Amino acid sequence: MKKITVKMEVNGKDVEREIDPRMLLATFVRDELRLTGTHIGCDTTNCGACTLLLDGKAVKSCTVLAASASGKKVLTIEGISKDGTMHPVQKAFIEKHGLQCGFCTPGMIMTSYWLLGKGKKLSREEIRKYLSGNLCRCTGYQGIVDSVEYAAELMESEKAKEKARNR
Amino acid sequence: MGKGQYVDDITLPNMLYMGVVRSTYARAKLIKVSGEGAIDGNELRALRASVGEGAAAASNLDLMEPILARDMVYYVGQPVAAVFSEDRYSAEDKISGVEVEYEPLKAFNAVKAALEGEPIHPGTDSNILRETVVGNAFDDPKADVVVEDELTNERIMPNPIETRGIIADYDGKRLTIYISTQSVHSIKRGICSSLKLNPDDVRVIQADTGGGFGSKGGLYPEYVIAAYAAMKFKRPVKWIETRREHLLATNAGRGVHGKMKLFADKSGKLLALRGEITVDSGAFGGGMAEFTAPYIAMQVTGPYKIEKASITARSVMTDKPVQGPYRGAGRPEAAFMMERMMDMLADKLNMDPVKLRLFNMSDKPFKSPLGLEIDAAKPFFEKAVQELDYERLRNDKAGIGFFVLVPALAPGETARIRINSGKVDVWLGGNAHGQGHEVFVRKLIREELGIPEELVTLNKGDTDMLQSGIGSWGSRSAIAGGAAVVSAARKMKKEFEEKHGKFSTTELLNGTYDSFVFEKQEGQLNSFGANIATASIDKYGVVKVKECIAYYDLGRMLNPPMVRGQIMGGMAQGIGQTLYEELVHSDDGQLLTASISDAGVPIAENMPEFVVKVVENGSRLPHGAKGLGEAPTIGVPLALCRAIELVSGKRIRSTPVKQEYLSD
Ligand code: FES
Ligand code: FES
Numbered sequence: 001m002k003k004i005t006v007k008m009e010v011n012g013k014d015v016e017r018e019i020d021p022r023m024l025l026a027t028f029v030r031d032e033l034r035l036t037g038t039h040i041g042c043d044t045t046n047c048g049a050c051t052l053l054l055d056g057k058a059v060k061s062c063t064v065l066a067a068s069a070s071g072k073k074v075l076t077i078e079g080i081s082k083d084g085t086m087h088p089v090q091k092a093f094i095e096k097h098g099l100q101c102g103f104c105t106p107g108m109i110m111t112s113y114w115l116l117g118k119g120k121k122l123s124r125e126e127i128r129k130y131l132s133g134n135l136c137r138c139t140g141y142q143g144i145v146d147s148v149e150y151a152a153e154l155m156e157s158e159k160a161k162e163k164a165r166n167r
Numbered sequence: 168m169g170k171g172q173y174v175d176d177i178t179l180p181n182m183l184y185m186g187v188v189r190s191t192y193a194r195a196k197l198i199k200v201s202g203e204g205a206i207d208g209n210e211l212r213a214l215r216a217s218v219g220e221g222a223a224a225a226s227n228l229d230l231m232e233p234i235l236a237r238d239m240v241y242y243v244g245q246p247v248a249a250v251f252s253e254d255r256y257s258a259e260d261k262i263s264g265v266e267v268e269y270e271p272l273k274a275f276n277a278v279k280a281a282l283e284g285e286p287i288h289p290g291t292d293s294n295i296l297r298e299t300v301v302g303n304a305f306d307d308p309k310a311d312v313v314v315e316d317e318l319t320n321e322r323i324m325p326n327p328i329e330t331r332g333i334i335a336d337y338d339g340k341r342l343t344i345y346i347s348t349q350s351v352h353s354i355k356r357g358i359c360s361s362l363k364l365n366p367d368d369v370r371v372i373q374a375d376t377g378g379g380f381g382s383k384g385g386l387y388p389e390y391v392i393a394a395y396a397a398m399k400f401k402r403p404v405k406w407i408e409t410r411r412e413h414l415l416a417t418n419a420g421r422g423v424h425g426k427m428k429l430f431a432d433k434s435g436k437l438l439a440l441r442g443e444i445t446v447d448s449g450a451f452g453g454g455m456a457e458f459t460a461p462y463i464a465m466q467v468t469g470p471y472k473i474e475k476a477s478i479t480a481r482s483v484m485t486d487k488p489v490q491g492p493y494r495g496a497g498r499p500e501a502a503f504m505m506e507r508m509m510d511m512l513a514d515k516l517n518m519d520p521v522k523l524r525l526f527n528m529s530d531k532p533f534k535s536p537l538g539l540e541i542d543a544a545k546p547f548f549e550k551a552v553q554e555l556d557y558e559r560l561r562n563d564k565a566g567i568g569f570f571v572l573v574p575a576l577a578p579g580e581t582a583r584i585r586i587n588s589g590k591v592d593v594w595l596g597g598n599a600h601g602q603g604h605e606v607f608v609r610k611l612i613r614e615e616l617g618i619p620e621e622l623v624t625l626n627k628g629d630t631d632m633l634q635s636g637i638g639s640w641g642s643r644s645a646i647a648g649g650a651a652v653v654s655a656a657r658k659m660k661k662e663f664e665e666k667h668g669k670f671s672t673t674e675l676l677n678g679t680y681d682s683f684v685f686e687k688q689e690g691q692l693n694s695f696g697a698n699i700a701t702a703s704i705d706k707y708g709v710v711k712v713k714e715c716i717a718y719y720d721l722g723r724m725l726n727p728p729m730v731r732g733q734i735m736g737g738m739a740q741g742i743g744q745t746l747y748e749e750l751v752h753s754d755d756g757q758l759l760t761a762s763i764s765d766a767g768v769p770i771a772e773n774m775p776e777f778v779v780k781v782v783e784n785g786s787r788l789p790h791g792a793k794g795l796g797e798a799p800t801i802g803v804p805l806a807l808c809r810a811i812e813l814v815s816g817k818r819i820r821s822t823p824v825k826q827e828y829l830s831d
Contacts, residue, residue, distance in 0.1 A: 020254075020256050022256055023256065027255065030175075030176075031178075031254075031255075034178075036173075036175070036176035039173070039328075039329070039377075040175070041328040041329065041330070041410065041763070042410040042762065042763045043409050043410050043411055043762075044410065044411075044761075044762035044763065044764070046762055046763050046764040047328055047410075047763055049328055097728050097729070097731075097732045100378075100601035100602065100603070100729075100732055100733065100736065101327070101328070101329070101376065101377045101378040101600055101601025102375070102377065102601070103173065103327070103328045103329040103377025103378060104328045104377075124776075127771075128771040128772045128774070129771075129772050131771040131772075132770040132771050132772040134771070135328060135763065135764075135768050135770065136328065136736075136771075137326060137327055137328050137378050137380065137736070137740070137768060138328075138378055138601050138732075138733075138736045139732055139735065139736045139739075140732075140735035140736040140737070140738055140739030140740075140774060140777060141739065141771040141774050142732075142735045142774070142776065142777055143732050143735070144771070145771065
């Protein structure tokens with residue numbers, strides 16, 4: 001099959017590759033860019049393990065063609081920690097036991113990152129609703145909901161600190 | 168996070184991707200397979216070895232699953248050929264390029280049809296794979312009340328979010344396998360036995376493993392094909408299962424039918440239990456089914472004192488994939504049979520179900536006629552009724568379920584502790600896949616040897632680093648694995664004391680030590696558990712779980728937050744089995760539930776806030792632990808089925824409980 005060229009910004013860096021036009025974005029970041037934090041757990045867009053941010057929005061990258069992401073900005077789990085420090089969402093998942101086998105975790109974190117980025121206050125029921133496109137077989141979700149609640153707190157207090165610093 | 172090394176994250180130079188061509192028929196003559204470069208059953212004539220959880224001794228080699236089908240296919244999804252390519256996409260193309268000619272035959276997908284129909288394996292005389300009677304023979308007692316019914320747990324899929332996967336690499340002499348697994352040692356034994364390889368020539372290394380729930384303990388055809396192909400092509404071969412393949416061809420769990428007859432007098436005292444347990448073993452022997460049927464029968468009387476019991480246990484072959492373990496693996500089925508009968512008996516006697524249950528328990532240990540050994544049940548369950556707040560919740564039509572957890576303690580487990588340059592490395596015979604074994608390992612080594620936890624590393628499974636091992640399943644890791652760690656630590660301490668006299672952690676860490684044990688375990692180490700649940704049902708028959716509470720005896724909690732997390736995960740799976748999960752096949756054997764969502768894996772929105780309560784009545788093991796992992800998948804369906812029954816007024820006889828059955 002004739003290859004095509006795609007260019008995009010991934011985790012702040014410009015990348016360009018020649019690829020099979022059928023290649024999905026999930027496969028592109030995993031196999032071409034070796035960013036293997038984005039996982040693949042199904043073939044029917046149900047599990048959410050492949051969730052990443054495309055132009056700031058959470059998408060299931062197993063249903064997006066890499067070609068159609070050309071020219072856009074992609075953020076994966078590898079891109080959310082800054083200078084080696086974990087993002088508050090990551091910290092929260094560890095502290096509140098939001099993971100066991102860890103396979104669903106990158107997708108859960110990217111969905112939560114996007115969700116909490118909206119800055120809205122969310123009830124536990126709302127968190128559950130938003131997470132319902134991400135499957136976890138290990139935790140029963142309770143630890144994940146705890147983690148997202150706690151991440152919101154952490155982000156809140158970071159914001160407050162930043163404000164105080166800027167004053 | 169995002170830094171794991173799952174098997175699909177590993178890429179070796181010059182690697183081939185393997186794709187599997189699978190049968191599209193549930194039963195057919197296989198006339199011809201043609202595809203360039205494809206490996207088929209005429210080339211690779213090997214049988215699938217039975218290893219891992221519930222492995223059966225091959226009673227009849229003719230009934231073992233071939234690695235690749237030859238002459239006949241027996242289920243939709245059965246591997247027929249394998250293709251190899253430079254990348255995933257072209258491997259898919261090559262799959263479509265293989266032509267397979269079939270001559271379809273009538274398939275027997277359901278146990279009933281298989282019992283009535285002709286044998287699926289030519290040359291055999293029936294589809295009964297195995298039949299045994301467990302218990303004592305007796306004449307029906309004179310009873311005031313007899314309840315009799317039929318109960319079913321449909322097949323469901325383990326569905327870990329990471330599917331199965333393997334890389335096989337051959338250097339001309341030795342085969343190295345990287346794999347997502349619960350037991351590197353089972354995989355090694357299986358590959359060596361299927362391909363007749365010398366154990367010294369095979370090394371199996373565990374990749375990070377994204378859940379297993381039973382599906383990653385044993386050997387599968389794809390592993391043998393990948394190993395064979397790596398040796399044939401002298402290139403590394405990777406195979407990653409798609410979710411569809413998981414649903415089609417990975418061994419499904421449950422799939423058990425029971426016919427039960429319970430005799431009691433009018434006070435509610437149980438007089439006898441008679442029954443039949445039939446397991447859908449799928450198309451071949453050597454799977455879990457031969458073991459499961461009598462195993463379920465053995466534990467069916469649960470925490471009750473019943474003097475007479477007899478169960479006929481049989482496994483029946485059908486045109487479906489072989490039955491395998493799924494979290495609980497026989498235990499949930501046994502408890503389901505008994506607890507459903509107890510609720511029916513309570514209704515018939517017009518008695519409170521909890522009262523009936525407690526009335527039939529002893530405050531002394533008891534060995535059932537089926538062979539189940541239990542401690543004094545009554546004190547535990549009386550306490551459970553309080554802890555589960557039954558008096559309050561019964562006003563809200565709460566269902567309750569009591570059970571005995573029979574962990575797979577025997578034959579024991581291996582452990583190795585090595586100290587070198589102040590660093591402590593540990594290997595365990597059973598491989599973690601999300602349970603956080605490292606936490607209990609560090610804790611036990613600190614307790615035994617005084618070594619600070621941060622110096623201790625639990626390594627992933629590697630058959631070159633640990634000479635033998637069993638595996639991680641059957642609620643056994645914290646008990647059998649934990650006991651092996653304690654024993655290896657004590658052996659090391661003794662060695663130190665013999666050499667240097669008084670024990671000192673600092674000096675131990677300055678030295679070089681290596682201690683391996685196989686800590687043998689015999690007998691049963693059963694524990695008790697109870698669950699309660701409440702539910703509401705709307706007019707469409709959609710069930711919402713309101714409260715879901717567990718009360719389990721864990722002996723000793725080695726890692727409290729992880730234990731709670733694991734229990735909650737299991738409770739969600741218990742709800743899944745009760746309400747959503749099922750593998751549905753059409754009459755001609757096609758899989759209708761072909762996505763992970765169709766197969767019913769629960770979502771966050773539908774799960775309640777779980778409450779986990781624990782009691783720690785230490786066990787006889789040196790570190791006091793009891794089994795844990797499977798308790799919630801046993802207990803939750805019991806309680807939830809009863810709650811649904813009370814709210815809907817309809818008798819619940821099978822899981823999953825269908826919405827259409829409950830709607831007005
Ligand atoms: S891999 Fe994308 S949703 Fe499952
Ligand atoms: S932690 Fe294992 S699937 Fe979520």
